[in-house]
Amino acid sequence: MSPDPAFPTIAELAGDLRARRVASVDVVRQALDRARGLESALNSFITLIPDAALEEARQMDAEIARGQYRGPLHGIPISIKDHIDTAGIRTTAGAKSRVANVPAADAAVVRRLKRAGAVIIGKANMNKFADGESGDNPDFGKIRNPWNRDYSPGGSSSGSGAQVAAGIVPLSVGTDNGGSVRIPAALCGVVGLKPTHGRISLEGIFPRLYTLDHPGPLTRTVEDCAIALQVLAGHDAGDTTTARRPVPDYGAGLRTGIKGMVIGVDRGYVTVGQPDVLAAFDVALDALRSLGASVVDVTLPPFDQLLAVGNTIASCEYSVAAAQLFHEHPSDFDAAVPPAASSADIKAGALIPAVDYIRATQQRRVLQSAYARATHDTAVVVAPTYPLAGRPFGPYPRVQNREFTANDAIRYTFSFDLLGLPAISVPCGFSHDGFPVGLQFIGRAFDESTVLRAAHAYEQATTWHTRHPTVVGL
Amino acid sequence: MQRRDALASLMTSGAGLLLGACSSPPASSEGPSEAQIGVLLQQLTGYTLRPGEGAKVQASLDGNRFTAAVDPTIQPQSDFDPDIDV
Numbered sequence: 001m002s003p004d005p006a007f008p009t010i011a012e013l014a015g016d017l018r019a020r021r022v023a024s025v026d027v028v029r030q031a032l033d034r035a036r037g038l039e040s041a042l043n044s045f046i047t048l049i050p051d052a053a054l055e056e057a058r059q060m061d062a063e064i065a066r067g068q069y070r071g072p073l074h075g076i077p078i079s080i081k082d083h084i085d086t087a088g089i090r091t092t093a094g095a096k097s098r099v100a101n102v103p104a105a106d107a108a109v110v111r112r113l114k115r116a117g118a119v120i121i122g123k124a125n126m127n128k129f130a131d132g133e134s135g136d137n138p139d140f141g142k143i144r145n146p147w148n149r150d151y152s153p154g155g156s157s158s159g160s161g162a163q164v165a166a167g168i169v170p171l172s173v174g175t176d177n178g179g180s181v182r183i184p185a186a187l188c189g190v191v192g193l194k195p196t197h198g199r200i201s202l203e204g205i206f207p208r209l210y211t212l213d214h215p216g217p218l219t220r221t222v223e224d225c226a227i228a229l230q231v232l233a234g235h236d237a238g239d240t241t242t243a244r245r246p247v248p249d250y251g252a253g254l255r256t257g258i259k260g261m262v263i264g265v266d267r268g269y270v271t272v273g274q275p276d277v278l279a280a281f282d283v284a285l286d287a288l289r290s291l292g293a294s295v296v297d298v299t300l301p302p303f304d305q306l307l308a309v310g311n312t313i314a315s316c317e318y319s320v321a322a323a324q325l326f327h328e329h330p331s332d333f334d335a336a337v338p339p340a341a342s343s344a345d346i347k348a349g350a351l352i353p354a355v356d357y358i359r360a361t362q363q364r365r366v367l368q369s370a371y372a373r374a375t376h377d378t379a380v381v382v383a384p385t386y387p388l389a390g391r392p393f394g395p396y397p398r399v400q401n402r403e404f405t406a407n408d409a410i411r412y413t414f415s416f417d418l419l420g421l422p423a424i425s426v427p428c429g430f431s432h433d434g435f436p437v438g439l440q441f442i443g444r445a446f447d448e449s450t451v452l453r454a455a456h457a458y459e460q461a462t463t464w465h466t467r468h469p470t471v472v473g474l
Numbered sequence: 475m476q477r478r479d480a481l482a483s484l485m486t487s488g489a490g491l492l493l494g495a496c497s498s499p500p501a502s503s504e505g506p507s508e509a510q511i512g513v514l515l516q517q518l519t520g521y522t523l524r525p526g527e528g529a530k531v532q533a534s535l536d537g538n539r540f541t542a543a544v545d546p547t548i549q550p551q552s553d554f555d556p557d558i559d560v
Contacts (some may be wrong), residue, residue: 312539344534356541
């Protein structure tokens with residue numbers, strides 16, 4: 001299918017920018033116009049920085065004219081989730097109590113993006129404190145899904161998902177500690193990657209869950225995701241948890257296909273979801289088989305066990321990370337939109353005995369080993385990304401004749417934050433009422449290359465990623 | 475209620491210091507009172523319980539504690555590494 005001029009990919013734009021068929025200043029101006037035109041419809045930005053962005057774009061154009069091309073993000077307009085520090089630009093973490101927070105320095109990921117020539121046009125709206133997947137920020141308002149504005153784009157990287165889907169920017173950087181990159185990617189019909197824990201630096205990012213937080217890109221294609229990861233990945237002295245492993249060339253094997261690849265699926269795990277989601281998953285498995293992959297059954301550690309460990313770790317880590325904030329602005333937690341943590345949750349987390357936390361980290365190792373053994377003979381595992389097609393604001397709908405819970409909502413994503421494994425969501429269809437559905441590929445630690453290769457092969461064999469919402473408001 | 479009274483009340487009820495969320499069920503089906511939770515919260519964390527918040531704190535604690543038996547020879551993760559040998 002030919003490129004859609006309203007929704008150019010990074011790869012397409014990069015070619016045009018490098019060849020000077022288009023200028024960064026025009027691409028950035030177009031992104032800003034679209035952002036402003038759609039803001040009343042989507043409420044996807046907390047801060048737009050048009051003057052700085054246009055000035056940066058002019059400099060990027062001048063560099064290209066001098067032959068100083070930095071790479072495929074050179075001159076590309078992007079957005080950043082608003083709990084990632086940006087020097088001189090307010091960084092709120094989605095809370096009005098933090099509107100005066102103007103960092104002196106960029107987060108490590110922002111430094112990398114700027115070095116690569118990316119042009120930041122604004123800070124994306126998000127779930128307050130990156131908590132929950134409701135897309136409903138009590139301070140900055142509901143973020144709207146471009147496919148249906150009465151519905152949530154998911155969260156917590158809500159604005160990031162909405163902006164990429166609506167054709168405002170081809171890349172937004174979010175974070176994921178329970179599904180916060182992958183869930184909005186699935187609900188907005190775009191691509192979202194949560195890399196291995198330690199692959200991308202967390203330095204300069206509002207801490208929420210120390211061992212569960214992962215920065216990650218949201219893009220329109222898998223290729224663009226690989227381009228973004230190439231820039232974002234790598235050791236950072238400012239984050240002791242980043243890996244010193246070399247960063248491979250993520251584009252190198254992207255197009256080599258999945259013929260002969262062994263893909264695992266746990267049928268006992270993929271049981272929760274709306275019928276359209278589960279049906280789309282089954283169709284996706286057929287597509288993978290038709291590409292030459294071998295789909296085999298695996299038995300993963302039970303989600304309930306992962307959840308029990310993860311909840312303790314998350315509860316303790318958030319109570320520590322949020323302690324100062326909670327002390328200074330306790331009212332910030334009063335209007336928490338479920339399933340975000342309330343004041344009572346923060347207090348309860350502080351009461352969890354240290355022995356519980358230590359036991360949970362011990363059991364996490366046990367679950368890591370169990371998962372590694374279960375998937376030893378597979379290259380990737382696949383699962384749906386989110387059990388719902390269309391996430392309403394407010395209460396969840398009933399699913400499969402029972403109450404759908406917050407734990408159900410993270411059933412297919414949280415495990416891989418806990419295990420720290422790379423996972424990508426790609427569009428795999430639409431529900432009968434027009435909501436996108438996501439398919440997730442999960443890989444081995446630090447094997448993003450295989451995850452990207454499998455996702456790319458699937459994406460290129462389907463046309464779901466070429467569909468775009470018609471957003472009113474411009 | 476003084477902290478000593480709260481602790482004594484919890485100990486005698488079988489709830490222990492863990493607000494009834496430990497692996498041994500409390501002898502009392504009623505669990506700790508709002509006041510008891512408030513005293514312990516203040517003493518152990520410095521936080522103040524708001525009126526009517528005790529039950530929510532208790533419920534959150536019950537839902538987020540990991541109390542299962544774990545092989546004690548396993549090294550805890552002081553620095554999380556997602557890479558693991560099978």
